[in-house]
Amino acid sequence: MIxxxxxxxxxxxxxxxRLVSRGLEVRVLTREPQQALHLAADQVQVMTGDVRxxxxxxxxxxxxxxxxxxxxxxxxxxxxxxATVDRDGNANLVDAARVVGxxxxxxxxxxxxxxxxxxxxxxxxxxEQYAVASGVRTTIVRATAFVELWIDLLSKxxxxxxxPVVFGQGDNPINFVSVIDVAAxxxxxxxxxxxxxxxxxxxxxDNLTFNDLxxxxxxxxxxxxxxxxxxxAVLHLMAATIGHVKPELGRQARxxxxxxxxxxxxxxxxxxxxxxxxxxxxxxxxxxxxTV
Ligand SMILES: NC(=O)c1ccc[n+]([C@@H]2O[C@H](COP(=O)([O-])OP(=O)(O)OC[C@H]3O[C@@H](n4cnc5c(N)ncnc54)[C@H](OP(=O)(O)O)[C@@H]3O)[C@@H](O)[C@H]2O)c1
Numbered sequence: 090m091i092x093x094x095x096x097x098x099x100x101x102x103x104x105x106x107r108l109v110s111r112g113l114e115v116r117v118l119t120r121e122p123q124q125a126l127h128l129a130a131d132q133v134q135v136m137t138g139d140v141r142x143x144x145x146x147x148x149x150x151x152x153x154x155x156x157x158x159x160x161x162x163x164x165x166x167x168x169x170x171x172a173t174v175d176r177d178g179n180a181n182l183v184d185a186a187r188v189v190g191x192x193x194x195x196x197x198x199x200x201x202x203x204x205x206x207x208x209x210x211x212x213x214x215x216x217e218q219y220a221v222a223s224g225v226r227t228t229i230v231r232a233t234a235f236v237e238l239w240i241d242l243l244s245k246x247x248x249x250x251x252x253p254v255v256f257g258q259g260d261n262p263i264n265f266v267s268v269i270d271v272a273a274x275x276x277x278x279x280x281x282x283x284x285x286x287x288x289x290x291x292x293x294x295d296n297l298t299f300n301d302l303x304x305x306x307x308x309x310x311x312x313x314x315x316x317x318x319x320x321x322a323v324l325h326l327m328a329a330t331i332g333h334v335k336p337e338l339g340r341q342a343r344x345x346x347x348x349x350x351x352x353x354x355x356x357x358x359x360x361x362x363x364x365x366x367x368x369x370x371x372x373x374x375x376x377x378x379x380t381v
Contacts, residue, residue, distance in 0.1 A: 090114045090152050091279060092191075094140055094182055095159030096133075097124040099235065100196065103272035104159060105133060108279065118149045140178030141168070146185035155279050156186040157194045158216075163209050163344075165337025171212035179216035183223045192226040192285060194278045199231045199264070199290050199355055206347045208340055217288070226285040228278040233292040233355050236265035236302075236372050243299075243306040243316075253306055255316040256324060257349035259299035264355035266293035267370035274360065274367060289363075292355035295372045299348075302372065309376040321346060 091108055095101040096117030108115045109132045116134040119125050125135040138145030140160055150156060162174025179195060186193045201213035213231075220227040243253035274291050278284050297305075303316035324342040332339020361367055 090116055091155045091157060092116045092118060092136075092149055092153045093157045093159060094118040094138075094149075095157075095161070095196070096128070098159055099238065100268050100271055100275070101157075101159035102128065103268060104157065104275050104279070107272055107276040109133060111276075111280070113280070116149065116153065118146075140181055141173055143181050143185070146181055147188070150185040150189045150191060153186075153189055153191045155192045155194060156182055157196075157275070157279055158182050159196045159275070161196075161209065163337075163340065165340070166335070170336065170340070171209040175209060175212035176215040176219075180219045183220050183225050183227075187223060187225050192228075192282065193220055193223075194275065195220050195227060195229045196275065197229050197231045199233045199292060200351075200353065201231060206351060207344050209344065226282070228284040228286070229288040230271070230275050230278050231288065231290045232271045233264040233266045233353070235268045235271070236293065236295075236375055237268050239265065239299075239302060240306055240372075240375065243303050244310060246317075247303075247306060247310060247312060250317070251312055252314045253303040253316045254319060255299045255303050256319045256345035257299075257321045259303065259316065259318060259349070261349050261351075261353070262296040262298050263348060263353040264292040264296050264357070265302070265372055266291055266357070267368075267372075267375050269370050270368045274364065277364060277367075289360055290355075291360050291367075292357040293371065294357055294369055296354040297372060305372060305376055305378060309378055319345075321349065 096105045097119045118138045120139050122135050136149045138149045158179050162169040162171050197213040201210050203214050205211050246254035324346050328339045328342040
């Protein structure tokens with residue numbers, strides 16, 4: 090039995106689908122069972138729980154061989170944060186896996202580091218450290234930014250005004266990976282016990298600026314107007330003011346400021362030398378375009 094915490098999410102849903110189609114037994118942990126309605130109900134056990142609630146994890150991990158963490162607390166709100174979910178919640182999952190003798194597969198981020206300017210990356214680093222020190226047989230999968238998420242956000246804002254919203258200047262190149270490719274690697278990590286002790290890093294073939302991506306989203310949507318920009322000064326102000334009342338908004342403002350200046354480029358080739366049959370989906374393919 091494989092427990093997927095975050096099995097209702099963008100990545101987790103694809104991972105669950107891949108495991109089910111291999112005929113494996115899958116249990117999904119969710120705070121809200123309604124979120125799991127799109128999963129194959131007859132083939133997936135859905136269990137209510139929260140990674141912040143150790144008791145619920147005790148119930149969810151009964152009889153489990155591999156615990157998968159595809160959760161994050163980046164967008165909040167109220168008590169949901171990288172500290173409570175990505176650091177402490179993942180530590181709870183590791184502890185629960187240890188009790189039942191299960192292996193652990195942790196979804197993390199390329200750039201996870203104690204000194205990162207991004208809280209999420211610091212908390213992912215803490216989770217990695219905890220899992221490795223725990224003695225639980227662990228595989229870590231780090232990914233760059235999921236392009237489908239950013240395409241959705243840009244498309245939504247473009248859909249309303251005809252112009253996608255870009256935070257900051259949007260001219261810093263960033264590596265984007267398709268969640269399809271990440272799901273294929275996570276499936277490999279779950280099903281191949283020989284990967285325990287490994288840390289894999291996966292990115293996509295494209296290092297694009299947000300302005301590039303916004304233009305590509307416009308082309309795919311049959312629009313041609315340039316993106317609107319939320320100036321960096323507004324993001325700084327947001328972080329310093331409303332960010333105190335609504336920490337998730339402060340966190341998002343600080344993260345977008347970091348994404349505007351930190352080196353987030355990545356060479357996708359190495360993992361494909363290890364797993365030559367992993368898909369490598371381009372932004373062009375995700376958008377159904379002939380070129381970006
Ligand atoms: N998005 C990216 O660009 C990116 C890049 C690199 C790595 N990652 C990592 O990849 C993984 C999946 O990301 P995603 O974008 O696919 O996520 P997503 O679609 O936003 O879904 C987040 C998931 O986390 C679960 N979750 C959040 N708080 C929880 C809690 N307290 N207890 C239990 N479950 C909780 C949610 O489950 P319910 O709402 O059903 O409870 C949901 O299934 C995450 O670990 C993320 O950090 C993402």
